[in-house]
Amino acid sequence: MSAPPRTVAVALPLPVDHPFDYAVPEGWDMPPEGALVEAPVGKGSAIGVVWGPGRWAPQDGVARLRPVVRVLDEAPLAPALRGFLARAADYTLTPLGLMARLATRAPGLGDPPPVREVYGPGDAAPDPATPARARVLAALAEQGGAPMAPTELARAAGVSAGVLKAMAAQGALSRRRLARDRPFAPLDPMRPGRPLSPAQAGAAATLRAKVAAGGYGATLLRGVTGSGKTEVYLEAAAEALGQGRQALILLPEIALTAGFLARVAGRFGDEPPQWHSDVPPAERRRLWRGVARGEARLVVGARSALFLPFRDLGLIVVDEEHDAAYKQEDGVLYHARDMAVLRAACEGAQVVLASATPSLESWVNAGTGKYDRLDLPERFGAASLPRLVAVDLRRAGLKRDRWISPALAQAVAERLEAGEQSLLFLNRRGYAPLTLCRACGHFFECPDCDARLVEHRFRGRLVCHQCGHAEPVPAACPACGASDRLHATGPGVERLAEEAAALWPAARVAVLSSDGADSAVALRAQVEAIAEGGADVVIGTQIVAKGHNFPNLTLVGVIDADLGLQNGDLRAAERTFQLIRQVSGRAGRADKPGLALVQTVAPEHPVMQAILAGDEAAFLAREAAARRAAGAPPFGRLAAAILSGADEAKVWEAAKALAAQAPLLEAAGVRLFGPVAAPVSRIRGRWRVRLLAKAPRGVGLQEALRAWAAAARPPASVRLTLDVDPQSFL
Ligand SMILES: [Zn+2]
Numbered sequence: 001m002s003a004p005p006r007t008v009a010v011a012l013p014l015p016v017d018h019p020f021d022y023a024v025p026e027g028w029d030m031p032p033e034g035a036l037v038e039a040p041v042g043k044g045s046a047i048g049v050v051w052g053p054g055r056w057a058p059q060d061g062v063a064r065l066r067p068v069v070r071v072l073d074e075a076p077l078a079p080a081l082r083g084f085l086a087r088a089a090d091y092t093l094t095p096l097g098l099m100a101r102l103a104t105r106a107p108g109l110g111d112p113p114p115v116r117e118v119y120g121p122g123d124a125a126p127d128p129a130t131p132a133r134a135r136v137l138a139a140l141a142e143q144g145g146a147p148m149a150p151t152e153l154a155r156a157a158g159v160s161a162g163v164l165k166a167m168a169a170q171g172a173l174s175r176r177r178l179a180r181d182r183p184f185a186p187l188d189p190m191r192p193g194r195p196l197s198p199a200q201a202g203a204a205a206t207l208r209a210k211v212a213a214g215g216y217g218a219t220l221l222r223g224v225t226g227s228g229k230t231e232v233y234l235e236a237a238a239e240a241l242g243q244g245r246q247a248l249i250l251l252p253e254i255a256l257t258a259g260f261l262a263r264v265a266g267r268f269g270d271e272p273p274q275w276h277s278d279v280p281p282a283e284r285r286r287l288w289r290g291v292a293r294g295e296a297r298l299v300v301g302a303r304s305a306l307f308l309p310f311r312d313l314g315l316i317v318v319d320e321e322h323d324a325a326y327k328q329e330d331g332v333l334y335h336a337r338d339m340a341v342l343r344a345a346c347e348g349a350q351v352v353l354a355s356a357t358p359s360l361e362s363w364v365n366a367g368t369g370k371y372d373r374l375d376l377p378e379r380f381g382a383a384s385l386p387r388l389v390a391v392d393l394r395r396a397g398l399k400r401d402r403w404i405s406p407a408l409a410q411a412v413a414e415r416l417e418a419g420e421q422s423l424l425f426l427n428r429r430g431y432a433p434l435t436l437c438r439a440c441g442h443f444f445e446c447p448d449c450d451a452r453l454v455e456h457r458f459r460g461r462l463v464c465h466q467c468g469h470a471e472p473v474p475a476a477c478p479a480c481g482a483s484d485r486l487h488a489t490g491p492g493v494e495r496l497a498e499e500a501a502a503l504w505p506a507a508r509v510a511v512l513s514s515d516g517a518d519s520a521v522a523l524r525a526q527v528e529a530i531a532e533g534g535a536d537v538v539i540g541t542q543i544v545a546k547g548h549n550f551p552n553l554t555l556v557g558v559i560d561a562d563l564g565l566q567n568g569d570l571r572a573a574e575r576t577f578q579l580i581r582q583v584s585g586r587a588g589r590a591d592k593p594g595l596a597l598v599q600t601v602a603p604e605h606p607v608m609q610a611i612l613a614g615d616e617a618a619f620l621a622r623e624a625a626a627r628r629a630a631g632a633p634p635f636g637r638l639a640a641a642i643l644s645g646a647d648e649a650k651v652w653e654a655a656k657a658l659a660a661q662a663p664l665l666e667a668a669g670v671r672l673f674g675p676v677a678a679p680v681s682r683i684r685g686r687w688r689v690r691l692l693a694k695a696p697r698g699v700g701l702q703e704a705l706r707a708w709a710a711a712a713r714p715p716a717s718v719r720l721t722l723d724v725d726p727q728s729f730l
């Protein structure tokens with residue numbers, strides 16, 4: 001009788017729902033559950049997570065299992081994290097292995113920790129004892145005998161690297177290897193924070209008590225821009241750290257500014273480590289390890305930080321919780337806010353959702369008691385919220401191809417006079433959204449997408465915002481050959497900058513949009529330069545709305561408040577409300593009163609009325625009533641199925657095959673709509689067709705969708721993407 005096989009089930013980063021069994025070689029310790037292992041896959045190998053014991057048995061008829069290649073020298077993923085990954089995979093209809101990969105995505109895991117070579121004093125005396133060698137020993141003695149890096153030591157002693165090598169060879173220097181990774185700066189939760197207002201102190205005490213009590217809980221922390229939400233949730237983080245637990249603060253990527261990190265450093269004595277797409281690979285690996293070992297106690301990060309391998313997470317903060325950037329829209333589709341709540345539940349942690357303009361979902365959850373709610377009504381350290389005034393574009397007397405109304409121009413001129421900053425907000429990148437031939441009516445479209453090309457005049461190109469396709473702006477119309485008849489139609493931020501420069505030739509005008517910077521780091525630098533007074537008039541897209549502090553900004557002009565309402569999707573009104581509130585909240589901090597002028601063709605529209613009145617509760621109540629009546633989220637549930645492929649007929653065929661299985665959904669109480677061509681019907685040459693499933697709350701939507709999708713699997717040339725709780729309907 002041979003010994004029973006020693007097997008483990010490994011979740012591999014493959015689009016498959018189950019783990020794979022592997023043998024553990026004789027003589028090895030059994031890797032614990034959660035351990036990271038390298039396992040053979042096809043002709044290569046991959047890093048996976050031990051998910052449990054293997055189920056393989058000799059009678060299965062498989063001659064032998066392939067063995068695990070090696071067990072990585074990393075901390076195993078904790079049970080709470082594995083539980084979270086399994087539930088998140090289940091909820092988002094994502095194969096387990098792909099979800100687990102989000103938690104093991106630090107580059108170079110399993111590599112030996114990076115080391116650096118250093119020199120210290122040796123046992124032997126230098127022979128011959130040259131003056132150069134004496135200088136080397138003197139330089140080390142000056143450091144109290146502490147080892148030094150070769151370049152550092154050579155420079156200090158004024159010798160070449162060859163001298164050091166010769167001394168090491170004869171034992172006059174000792175060679176040692178030190179870990180390159182720096183330890184994490186200790187953060188001190190006992191340091192006194194900034195003085196808090198009574199409202200802040202009350203909210204902070206409530207959150208501290210919840211963290212101290214332990215266990216899961218969710219709180220919506222609502223406070224207008226500048227009300228001091230950050231100081232309040234940092235107290236909750238201090239409580240978690242004081243208890244020896246870890247804390248995570250999530251921010252929309254671009255809100256991760258040096259200013260924010262400095263505020264955290266002000267509370268805890270040092271900056272916390274960051275996790276986002278611009279962090280270099282070696283730093284990400286260091287942080288992953290530090291988090292897994294419990295050495296990194298507080299992390300500030302973008303949405304993917306949610307998957308870091310915390311050992312004992314006591315608190316998650318989701319700042320700007322309403323922000324659409326929390327939805328991951330490619331690869332694994334998940335909403336980081338919702339997954340933060342799920343992770344907190346799995347970890348027995350508190351989750352704080354902070355916003356000046358909460359999402360309707362969170363608002364309703366607070367209303368039903370699923371979340372607690374804390375309000376910070378007053379504006380800490382500042383006089384009041386900006387005054388909001390509508391500018392009726394129907395009566396503004398705007399000239400053709402001009403977008404800054406005389407009233408707004410006058411207000412900007414006054415700010416220039418006073419040495420204060422103004423912000424003109426327009427959520428349109430580029431110069432003009434449409435380029436039209438006035439001779440024949442031709443307009444420019446992307447060859448690969450169902451999208452018009454947007455002129456970017458600074459770059460001299462027509463650009464597709466779906467796929468990035470770019471072509472030079474031609475001198476003549478490609479359809480009719482007429483020259484000088486191409487007309488830029490409509491405004492973009494670049495065109496607005498041109499208008500601003502013509503109106504105020506002496507003013508420094510800056511454009512803030514994702515086109516102006518190569519990376520989030522460059523963008524943050526640009527934002528910080530503006531905040532320090534680097535521009536008089538700032539022209540920006542929605543990235544200006546995200547939590548930046550411009551202390552000298554006292555005027556906001558919303559160029560086209562109606563823009564967001566035109567796309568007609570489920571959250572159009574909600575997003576418009578949030579965006580205009582957030583943007584106008586940029587004005588008038590630091591004791592200078594602010595003014596927001598909102599240009600609109602429909603000041604009587606209920607959404608505009610709610611924005612102007614500043615009555616958020618009334619707006620949310622009205623919006624909630626409309627969604628409830630329609631059975632729309634958060635009162636009902638939605639899931640989208642998007643089919644895409646290069647062959648339009650095949651995509652439609654696959655969509656119709658899925659539609660034919662609708663009875664499977666209906667039997668479970670789920671209604672199916674479609675198929676219809678997606679509003680953007682082609683991206684990068686792939687045709688797109690959508691179906692929408694809708695269910696009342698309490699229906700097993702995921703289970704029904706799984707069975708439905710399995711009943712009509714599309715051919716390999718067509719991709720099926722399931723998006724549970726979709727945010728985008730394009
Ligand atoms: Zn033409």
Ligand SMILES: [Zn+2]
Nearest residue numbers: 446449464467
């Ligand atoms: Zn395109």
